[in-house]
Amino acid sequence: MLTEWLTYIAADCTPPARKLGYLRESIAIRSRYRRCKTAWQPHLENSRAALLASLQACDNFRTALVFGSGLLLDIPLGELARRFENVYLVDVVHLPEVRRAVRRHANVRCIDLDVTGFIDHMDELTPERLDLPPPERFLDEPGIDWVASVNLLSQLPLLPQDWLRRRFHELDEATLETWGTKLMRQHLDYLAAFAAPTCLLADMEQVVHDGDGKIIERIDFASLLALDDTAQEQWRWDIAPAGEIAPATSSFHRVAAHIRY
Numbered sequence: 001m002l003t004e005w006l007t008y009i010a011a012d013c014t015p016p017a018r019k020l021g022y023l024r025e026s027i028a029i030r031s032r033y034r035r036c037k038t039a040w041q042p043h044l045e046n047s048r049a050a051l052l053a054s055l056q057a058c059d060n061f062r063t064a065l066v067f068g069s070g071l072l073l074d075i076p077l078g079e080l081a082r083r084f085e086n087v088y089l090v091d092v093v094h095l096p097e098v099r100r101a102v103r104r105h106a107n108v109r110c111i112d113l114d115v116t117g118f119i120d121h122m123d124e125l126t127p128e129r130l131d132l133p134p135p136e137r138f139l140d141e142p143g144i145d146w147v148a149s150v151n152l153l154s155q156l157p158l159l160p161q162d163w164l165r166r167r168f169h170e171l172d173e174a175t176l177e178t179w180g181t182k183l184m185r186q187h188l189d190y191l192a193a194f195a196a197p198t199c200l201l202a203d204m205e206q207v208v209h210d211g212d213g214k215i216i217e218r219i220d221f222a223s224l225l226a227l228d229d230t231a232q233e234q235w236r237w238d239i240a241p242a243g244e245i246a247p248a249t250s251s252f253h254r255v256a257a258h259i260r261y
């Protein structure tokens with residue numbers, strides 16, 4: 001608890017990222033990782049392997065752009081730093097230990113950015129006008145030779161939806177859900193707009209089940225976002241083994257790697 005509080009005080013983080021809860025969430029992910037290290041290990045290894053395998057699609061190795069770099073748990077940072085001239089790590093929040101790890105590589109940079117543009121536009125939104133302009137940052141930057149979106153897609157709407165719920169009580173859940181789906185689709189369109197190979201690591205589904213394996217809740221992102229569900233590179237992320245959220249409740253994500261050449 002004390003470590004978490006100290007990180008919260010010490011972190012170099014923009015005021016909106018604090019206000020919206022991104023810093024709190026990042027610290028919570030770190031704590032959950034520490035509790036669930038063994039259960040998470042296969043997912044982290046699969047993620048790193050899929051990212052490295054996708055580099056086969058690259059002809060040039062000038063700049064690597066990584067969206068959702070977070071705690072760097074699932075990012076093969078040393079290998080990326082070795083192979084690319086520059087590595088840009090993009091996330092709303094970079095905790096102090098991430099900044100320290102990055103300082104070991106002269107060619108790696110942390111870029112604090114909300115890839116959806118929500119933070120830049122949230123004060124202009126009204127219940128009638130919730131649309132965000134499509135993100136464009138980096139699209140015209142020369143030298144981007146590889147783009148990765150790392151276990152980020154399903155997270156994109158969550159904190160913005162919380163903020164919209166608090167700010168506009170009149171918004172119903174169906175509207176918020178449709179809005180969230182649109183935000184995720186915009187991210188997919190954004191990735192598709194890069195003239196470079198991309199590697200998307202994303203949840204195909206999220207499942208919560210009880211001790212007998214009976215499904216309590218399921219979100220089917222593959223259908224919602226029309227993701228290709230035939231990808232060979234798929235695995236299970238035991239994000240919350242029994243005891244993590246409740247004594248007899250567990251949760252896993254089915255994750256897939258989508259590589260576009």
Ligand SMILES: C[S@@+](CC[C@H](N)C(=O)[O-])C[C@H]1O[C@@H](n2cnc3c(N)ncnc32)[C@H](O)[C@@H]1O
Pocket residue numbers: 022026029067068069070071072073074075090091092093113114115116117150151152155156
């Ligand atoms: C489940 S974590 C991904 C795991 C991360 N690669 C790691 O190793 O810690 C999701 C990450 O997405 C980031 N994130 C969520 N919404 C974002 C946004 N709109 N723009 C940029 N990053 C965002 C979070 O801060 C978090 O670090």
